[in-house]
Amino acid sequence: FIWDAMGVRQTRNNNGEPNNVLAMSFYPNEAEPLWSTYSTQAIAHTINIYGRMAFPYPYPSAQSVNGPVGGMEYPMITFNGPRPVKDNKGNITYTDRVKYGLISVIIHEVGHIWFPMTVNSDERQWTWMDEGLNTFVQYIAEQEWSDDYPSRRGDPRDLTEYMVGENQVPIMTQSDSVLQLGNNAYGKPATALVILRETIMGRENFDRAFREYSMRWRFKRPTPADFFRTMEESSGVDLDWFWRGWFYSTDHVDIALTAVREGTIDTQNPSIEANRRIAERDARPVEHGVARVADIDKIIELHPELKDYYDSVDPLADTQSEREAAARALAALTQDERAVLARSEKIYVISLENKGGLVMPVILKFTFADNSSQIVEIPAEIWRQNAKNVNWSFMTLKTLTSVELDPRQETADADRNNNYFPPRIEPSRLQIFKEKGPRNQMRDNNLTVAPNTTQTSSAKEK
Template identity: 50%
Template sequence: SDERQWTWMDEGLNTFLQFLAQAEWQQKWSSGRGKPKGITGYMASTIQRPIMTNSESIHQFGNNAYSKPATALNVLRETVLGRELFDFAFKEYSERWMYKRPEPADFFRTMEDASGVDLDWFWRGWFYTTNNVDLAMKSLRLYQIDTKDPDIEKPIKKEKREEEEAKDLIDLRNKPLPKLVDENRDLLDFYNKFDPLDVTQSDRREYNDFLKSLEPEELKLLSLRRKFYVIEIENIGGLVSPVILDITYANGKKGTMRIPAEIWKRNTRTVKKLVIAKKEITQIEIDPMLETADTDRNNNYWPPRPIESRFQLQKRKKGKNPMQKAKEEENRSKEQQNEKKKKSSEKDSS
């Protein structure tokens, strides 16, 4: 390869292969380059240059030509293609271009040809831009099927109304005020006792008529007791990436959902994913196994977590104003003069 033009094709590929060799050499080998979590600081910085930059214009040689290409290939191997398919394609590239002088396009084309996977989005993001992976949990919405059954739906609405009224500031402050209808019962009418959320026989008849109008498949769908969650994810960093979600349910069970990068095909800024669950979702984490080089993990959680940090207690040194400093300097000068006079007198007396 042309190392002067495309340094990463030599140093980056060698760093990647060294990373693989070290993994087979010793358990927990301390490898400084290749792991996604090790490149996040550089990828989030403003001093980046695209990997596809002439070596004479690179800002940080080590990160640009060694670490980032090696990390990109690890992400491609572990998360995008999988080890088996990546290794097959990489071996094919090695055999096709043995003793030749490949250029970046030859590498990109061979990896796609051998794997049978369109990787344009991957090369574009990792090699031609300075975007970074920063996926964030934007929102989580819960939808449930409205059964239309008044004996189910109206009590739910009434309970919600009572919860809201119980914490309404104005209602709470008005509660002890004397009411006119308590003093004069003749002021009461039909609407003082009417509650639209009370179940009536008319409501039940309408519901039964509604059920009779449904087809068997529609009845089955109506009785489906599931929770429909819509997870909205924001792509803050701009680099398209697979989405890996670790989902925890109310019963303590966990599940991992792996969504291909093609989910960003229509909108590269925000996407929504529907999750149908039997149990309530209590926690969601993006990239739980640190495999996509996400540069900001503080926004990877639902519900959000506090941003942890540490600070040191320091004792403040008491400063002196200019007058005090000048006085000290004056005293120091006098002491030096007195010391000289003392030494001079001792010398004369001897």
């Protein structure tokens, strides 16, 4: 076994006193060059990120040992499996999946020393309390390792297929009865917390509350209610609706944009309003059968003596008394009230339907005729009085041309075909042939690495 170690400097609680953790890795030559490159660095990164999100690492050392299991956690020591492969010519290669799998499993198993070994929830009762919270912080650590880090869990888009599926139980199910443990206890709670942090509470509120929970329950035994309560108490945000939907139900997110209507403010000026009504009427096509008799001679043309006042006045035209009444009303208005009538904004009414069951914030991207766009974030409280259908309106001087719901794809909305107005077909690619196993780009490009370096060179001929 090779022994690799480094000191990780961290600041101990509150008093700012520095302290060092010894990060150590143990692995055989067969694990090279992956392990001496990544293992100890992954431990150090975990100590930094979990230290920031929860509390400083509470023990003197943290270890990662290469062994036959995929990944397993113990206090201060973890066992992690991924290794490179060697072909019969002696070429050493590894897939991207093995590389990121190694970094991720080390972050995950070392992360367990916080959850549940220090924040000591009961994993036999509530697996999500350690696996879910740990997978959530793991996702943050992964995304701070490199751009486009291929995290397995955490991105809301990756969870939608599971959430619309039939074979599932709520997160708040005692662990022995959980179906699809990986999605139920790891993926869904981790994604729920990503959404809670990024879309619902905001990072500042969320991070303070999450740290408060972690600190408050260090070396103690929290139950789910302790987590729910601390997140609400520390942030002052009522999250009952969120826990109820995401943790106590199997509903999914699917909000539909069902209609967009445009209106303008009534000017209270009878002549202007009459002309607008007349123009609207004249813009409508003449009924088909009526259009066909448009050119024949009508009775009143053959007998002009039958025409009276009503053959000459437009039934929608304004009248003398309406104009006088409006003038009196206008004279009685204050200057501010008159200014409102003079506004030329359009009013858009957006109709939304909650098809999936989970209430969520509504994020709308408006695109206008001048090609400018604007994103509006409406809190989930919009659903408070009607969790099924709501209308939301806004005023603008611009002309709206299209609306997109959840443009950053951050809410785990499962059906994006109903997220556009006017409707748009969401592209998808039908896969006719099954994918062959994971690619080994290193091997497939005839490259190899050596035990002492991740630098690639040409492979020996096969």
